[in-house]
Amino acid sequence: MTPAVPQDEAPDLLTIEDLTVEYLVGGRRVRAVEQADLSVSSGEIVALVGESGSGKSSIAHAVLGALPAAGRIVGGRIGFDGLDLARLSERRFNQVRGRSLGFIPQDPMSSLNPLHRIGTQVTESIRIHRSASRAEAARQAVELLDRVGLPEPAARARQFPHELSGGMRQRALIAAALAGAPRLLVADEPTTALDVTVQKVILDDLSALARSGGIAVLVITHDLAVAADRADRIVVLRHGRIVESGTPDAVLGAPCHPYTRMLLASAPSLAAGRRRRSRPAGRSTPGATVTEPGGHRAPVAPTSGRDLVRVDGVTKEFRVPHTDRNQGWFRAVDDVSLTIGRGETLGLVGESGSGKSTLARLILRLTPPTAGRIAYDGTDIADVDRRGLRGLRARAQLVYQNPYGSLNPRLTVRQIVAEPLVGFGIGDRSARGRRVRELLDQVGLPGDLAERRPAELSGGQRQRVAIARALAPSPELLVCDEPVSALDVSIQAQILDLLADLQVELGLSLLFVSHDLAVIRQVADRVGVMRAGRLVEIGPADQVFHRPGHGYTRTLLAAIPGQGFGTRATGRAA
Template structure:
């Protein structure tokens, strides 16, 4: 048995690392053989230091973090190297020994809030459970501490929200709950795996400011896993770049991002969106679209897309009220999520809706899709009311308007193969035969840069970014006229994000597609949107052409959003 109390000696006169990973090797057992996921990775984190690991999906960055925590899946194992944490070697630690380290030693903020919160338990109970399991607080003290932790994580009205279930939270609110759990026991090292990817920039800044205060006051170190280069440059002192399981570049964060040496790092920097980016689809953009030229639906889209002045979707005075559960059983209060929102989506253009988590932007998207009935107001698609359609009209509406949801973990049926997920819309709408559907799935996988053999795999075998690409391929299967993208690229690394944004822009130019783009990433908005709505607490506080919103915002709230963008003032190297 490994002696976890045996400290590795440090060189005289040098600080002792809190985490020291040496030549780490991780492999997964697949079809009777080992597949290497991490190869020869070495990195060091000192007390109070923030180190960021960046790289595309499948690069090994989350696998490295899972190895440190002893949370590799059943078919994964450390096959070589050492993982020294606080003087203890965790590479061969037992399950019981890891239990003693997790929580107060190493905290975790995982990437996916839907999979990591128990849907049957109130959020406050789940935070209390963490506190009680680690002996940090009990009973009423634990509940009071849970409220305090939610408030620290940026949760408005924490006293009421602590009694709610995860399904009553927005995606960003769920992520904040996970952050509260990760910080509950004040760990020495916090591993944050895309901790703010679901959060708007203002709350993101609040969370990251809080992490920095922990680093300064408590000596807490942070291992930050992210695909946001601006965030890494602004928040980390040291940057590690991973590619295909290996560390290809490591050093001071600003130095690497302003003067990258490795070709892969240069590609990452060039692909990162910025506020100075031009609108995609400009004549000089080199884009390629791989869509079946003989598609009947595509021809229909070309025909109706010729009149660019028409409004394909019109929302008038939308209001949506929800019931919020209170502490008293069987009693609830009304909560207005959307308050008098009106706008028009011009055919062949993109309208972005931005705002903080809980601002009502995703609720607006669900009403546009006919998934939520407005309390008052109306939504019209192509001149017809969305509410009150009969079954035939609704089926036709579903063919012409497709969603890409925020959470790729929750929006893909885990029992379906990738082929079945993408082919299902074609089968439901009786499009093609088995052979043509198979060919269409292959084309769509090519479009979203997934290998064709991915069609035989299941969602559990894919990374978060790969799952989102499958969701995008499924949405494009029917060649819809309108696509409602609810944080469609927030889970993707910058290289795939750039590819998907270029793809969406190219499809729009070729077939007159119209997009409603829900996002908290204003740099992406600058690239993709023609018009912008800025929402705050259910209301529109700013609206207009994208360039006007970015150059002359009319509200203080919009100005605050722009100022909060991570790395917005950093001048990255661009080739």
């Protein structure tokens, strides 16, 4: 990407020197950032990359004067437009923040006030930072919404946040950040929760602001692909220290630090292909399973024959407030047919609202279809009685997206994993204890974590606990709904490897739902692409990714960021 001003001519707008940040945690000081040095010039995009806890957000909050009460700057300088932000009073910072310094937060739903219209929220920022009249601020708010690419900006200004899509809400946040005409924008994971096509549009907006508006942009991200595509320079952080920095070609093409090489190796890539795992040493033979006296199934040889799941012409409609369209009914899934084979991984991709999560819930019979038939192991799941439904629940389990919200914070790991065993009446207390220990070992967790609670675990550990809980009743099918989207790339790789190992060991079938096509590429044998409730394409993964038959699939593939960085890092052709 060519910046608006040649970098050897553009003056540094932001200069961070020897920055050190500490937090008071449990009565002791923990150093989150140590002697960090970096700069950002006008018209330049600099990406701070690293995993959770690397210190990248602490640097951003220090620049914005928004460190939490437990945090403080204990050394260094933050030079910005002739000021040292590290030593500004709160009163003086309030004159700079929002006017010269703009901030784009990660989550638009928690950052926008649900009770106020979009236009009102942008207008408020304009009135605070530009001293405009109410009428003039309202006019400028519509102009800003138009500038960031919102269609029909005057109409959007009258809407509430819940009436906009995720991408529209993020654009509204960008408009609010631009209200004070800032010279520097700090964007904290601005596209993490967005679909690839929407992500591309938002990143295009930020790039245009830097190129044409001369605005300096500091992007905080754990997504190396985004950094590769959009940044003029990449700064890699680990444990609060900058371990590497340079142009994307230098950092990704010839990384010097082992940590950078590890991040690159972990990052999902379309060039990487399907993860194929060998049977772990000391583990059981891969295949399907039979029930043992202890209540769980032991692996046996794979079986041939009918598919485990068969979906025929399934439609799901939801009642919505009356509109002119569909007479008050919204069709979330529209005449979908597919199969999931034994021991197979079917990847289901599509943007938000495409119907993929609704289809997953239909397959689990968490909601009934409006029309069509779903058969599990040859049996129509609509015909099963209460006892049969209970059996289906044991045979098909769900792994949720968010390991922070899917585990009961009051229970210990042992209690969480044992919960399905108690619920399904599997084994006595002694047998359940043995099964929990076996499951924790199976997902790679040490036994001494059994008495800890979720708050005492990392994100990756929590997702392993969630997988162990799903495996407790020995299911044949795991439905994984965005299971790695909330995790850092190295933890993502660990969880994907774990699922591949478990599939080999236990003969599991997987339905893997995701909006991340690079992740799907690594796990799926076949891929189904959904759009507006319809299955527009389905086929072997290699065919869908390399010879897509539908225009929408090609659009999704073209929108994936960083498609060249994996080959730059590995030296392989795509």
